[in-house]
Amino acid sequence: MIEATLARSAATARRRLLDICFPVLALGILCAALAALGALIADVWGDGASRLSWDFMTGFPSRRAADAGIWHALTGSVFIILLTGALAVPIGVATAIYLEEYARRGLWSKIIEINITNLAAVPSIIYGLLGLGLFVRALAMGRSVLAGASTLALLVLPVIILSTREALRAVPGSIREGSYALGATKWQTVWYQVLPVALPGILTGTILALSRAIGETAPLITIGALTFVAFAPDGIWSPFTVLPIQIFNWVSRPQQEFQVNAAAGIIVLLVLLLTMNATAIWLRDRFQKKLT
Amino acid sequence: MRHSLLHAALPVLLTLTVACGGGTPAQQEGEAAPEALITLDGSSTVFPIAEAVAEEYGKANPDVRTPTVGISGTGGGFQKFCRGETDISNASRPIRPAEIEACKTAGIEYIEVPIAYDGLAIVVNPKNTWATTITVAELRTLWAPEAQGKVMRWNQVRASWPNRDIRLFGAGVDSGTYDYFTEATVGKEGASRGDFTSSEDDNVIVQGVSSDELALGFLPLAYVEQNRERLKLVPVEDGKPDNGAGPITPTAETVRNGTYQPLSRPLFVYISRKAADRPEVQTFVEMFFSRTDLTQEVGYIELTPQIYDLARKHFADRKTGTAFGEGGSKVGMTLEALLAREK
Numbered sequence: 001m002i003e004a005t006l007a008r009s010a011a012t013a014r015r016r017l018l019d020i021c022f023p024v025l026a027l028g029i030l031c032a033a034l035a036a037l038g039a040l041i042a043d044v045w046g047d048g049a050s051r052l053s054w055d056f057m058t059g060f061p062s063r064r065a066a067d068a069g070i071w072h073a074l075t076g077s078v079f080i081i082l083l084t085g086a087l088a089v090p091i092g093v094a095t096a097i098y099l100e101e102y103a104r105r106g107l108w109s110k111i112i113e114i115n116i117t118n119l120a121a122v123p124s125i126i127y128g129l130l131g132l133g134l135f136v137r138a139l140a141m142g143r144s145v146l147a148g149a150s151t152l153a154l155l156v157l158p159v160i161i162l163s164t165r166e167a168l169r170a171v172p173g174s175i176r177e178g179s180y181a182l183g184a185t186k187w188q189t190v191w192y193q194v195l196p197v198a199l200p201g202i203l204t205g206t207i208l209a210l211s212r213a214i215g216e217t218a219p220l221i222t223i224g225a226l227t228f229v230a231f232a233p234d235g236i237w238s239p240f241t242v243l244p245i246q247i248f249n250w251v252s253r254p255q256q257e258f259q260v261n262a263a264a265g266i267i268v269l270l271v272l273l274l275t276m277n278a279t280a281i282w283l284r285d286r287f288q289k290k291l292t
Numbered sequence: 293m294r295h296s297l298l299h300a301a302l303p304v305l306l307t308l309t310v311a312c313g314g315g316t317p318a319q320q321e322g323e324a325a326p327e328a329l330i331t332l333d334g335s336s337t338v339f340p341i342a343e344a345v346a347e348e349y350g351k352a353n354p355d356v357r358t359p360t361v362g363i364s365g366t367g368g369g370f371q372k373f374c375r376g377e378t379d380i381s382n383a384s385r386p387i388r389p390a391e392i393e394a395c396k397t398a399g400i401e402y403i404e405v406p407i408a409y410d411g412l413a414i415v416v417n418p419k420n421t422w423a424t425t426i427t428v429a430e431l432r433t434l435w436a437p438e439a440q441g442k443v444m445r446w447n448q449v450r451a452s453w454p455n456r457d458i459r460l461f462g463a464g465v466d467s468g469t470y471d472y473f474t475e476a477t478v479g480k481e482g483a484s485r486g487d488f489t490s491s492e493d494d495n496v497i498v499q500g501v502s503s504d505e506l507a508l509g510f511l512p513l514a515y516v517e518q519n520r521e522r523l524k525l526v527p528v529e530d531g532k533p534d535n536g537a538g539p540i541t542p543t544a545e546t547v548r549n550g551t552y553q554p555l556s557r558p559l560f561v562y563i564s565r566k567a568a569d570r571p572e573v574q575t576f577v578e579m580f581f582s583r584t585d586l587t588q589e590v591g592y593i594e595l596t597p598q599i600y601d602l603a604r605k606h607f608a609d610r611k612t613g614t615a616f617g618e619g620g621s622k623v624g625m626t627l628e629a630l631l632a633r634e635k
Contacts, residue, residue, distance in 0.1 A: 060350075060358070061343075061347075062347055063340065063343050063344045063347060063589075063590060142377070143377075224362065224364075224372075224377075226333075226360045226361065226362045227339070227343075227361060227362055227363050228339075228342075228343045228346060228347075228360060228361035228362075229358075229360045230346070230347065230350050230358035230360075231357055231358055239329070239331070239360050252493045252495040252496060253495055255518060
């Protein structure tokens with residue numbers, strides 16, 4: 001009798017201990033991840049902060065590290081990402097709406113679905129090769145901003161489609177049924193009821209996808225983004241370079257001063273990325289509040 | 293009211309799409325741009341010179357767009373050049389028969405001009421105390437295709453060297469540097485062992501050799517000059533006393549006077565015949581001949597004034613084709629001899 005009670009309380013103690021251990025472990029892992037990020041940022045900041053200046057931000061590339069700036073790459077990155085979003089978001093969202101709201105469930109939609117999921121996992125360099133063959137050569141876009149943005153749009157499209165579908169799926173069926181009950185057509189239901197509710201989710205997915213695109217180097221190098229471009233892109237047919245390529249070029253130079261430039265470039269890229277994400281989160285929260 | 297938000301968001305996106313995707317005005321603008329813009333691509337070895345000249349050209353001509361320079365390797369550069377995608381191709385070796393053919397098929401004529409000398413240096417880690425000289429024969433033993441998986445230790449190259457692993461670094465197989473090195477040491481262009489750390493980017497090799505005591509690599513001399521304290525130069529003995537007896541250390545002097553053989557070479561730019569008629573291209577190309585201070589600044593060795601004059605005349609006469617009859621790298625031939633032969 002006593003032994004049984006003891007055994008039970010020992011088991012309880014073990015359960016309680018486990019219950020405490022798991023959150024501690026999880027917290028530890030979280031801290032390790034954040035510490036790695038923090039160390040990275042601190043390291044880059046220590047290396048590059050001294051180089052950040054107005055001249056650096058508005059300068060153009062140079063063989064002399066002290067004269068080199070980043071304006072061409074910063075404008076290139078911003079231009080590319082805006083154009084990528086403009087190309088990929090409407091197509092991605094429309095595809096997701098079709099697949100989720102209109103397409104009949106069958107073999108075809110299954111096949112399309114599997115393909116989109118697979119495309120999301122294709123290495124980016126493959127998209128670069130596709131972009132080189134299709135946009136740069138077959139469609140004769142040349143090594144332009146448009147070719148770069150089109151390639152990146154292909155790259156982020158599957159992610160946008162998948163996350164939009166998830167967002168649409170999360171919209172309660174009762175909203176659709178309520179809309180139909182009031183005599184709304186399918187289009188009215190989708191446009192006035194479903195999409196607004198799904199918008200925060202769609203935005204989140206889009207931001208994640210574009211954040212990935214802004215750091216991409218391989219596909220852009222493949223399609224022929226250049227190393228030395230001493231002007232800001234001034235149209236969709238302009239040659240261009242982007243921040244990651246400029247940073248890579250600086251890192252791979254032997255002179256120590258260029259390593260400092262690279263660190264400063266990384267800070268600029270991180271700030272751009274964080275600004276993008278913060279704006280998106282702010283937009284999302286705004287929509288969410290107004291909708292509820 | 294809730295849909296008003298969506299209505300606010302979507303038109304913005306649609307406008308962007310239309311503005312960016314449709315753009316006839318932009319297209320017209322784009323058609324004018326390629327005329328004004330000079331585009332270069334090719335060798336990473338020639339890149340520093342091209343970059344410096346482009347930068348100075350941009351400063352001197354603020355109303356013209358600064359030329360763009362890409363790094364695709366000499367071979368990759370010619371691929372683009374012979375498709376008509378670039379105006380000028382940077383090359384660390386003469387054009388090859390296959391590339392001559394490709395350009396011919398596409399109807400691209402070109403003017404070949406030498407712009408500088410480059411020396412290939414054999415480098416080891418500064419902590420390496422044993423490798424004080426190396427012969428071309430030893431380089432062949434070490435780099436030949438049959439050495440793969442067999443010649444793995446220093447004492448297999450020279451018996452007096454330590455019985456320790458040897459780790460090799462070299463230019464990527466797409467680069468002109470690699471073509472030239474294999475031709476000069478192994479004897480056949482593009483033939484070497486495959487088990488070495490290779491990179492199209494010479495700086496990666498600097499990083500590799502400077503951090504590994506047992507490393508040996510080959511590099512353009514320019515990169516060594518800029519990394520003097522991180523690398524050690526190994527003098528090379530070619531076994532031919534008539535161009536300087538004993539092991540020769542690569543320097544500007546030994547490269548230019550032809551005693552540092554077989555690992556020194558001329559660098560070229562190939563200018564499309566069509567682009568050569570554009571006044572801005574003429575101004576730009578002239579800077580390769582006149583701004584030799586830039587060539588020195590980025591660590592290359594300038595040609596003699598006579599050769600610059602010959603090259604200038606070449607360009608002015610729009611003399612198309614290559615001086616290298618069969619194409620490919622020519623080892624141990626001075627430019628004077630080549631240009632003289634051509635007349």
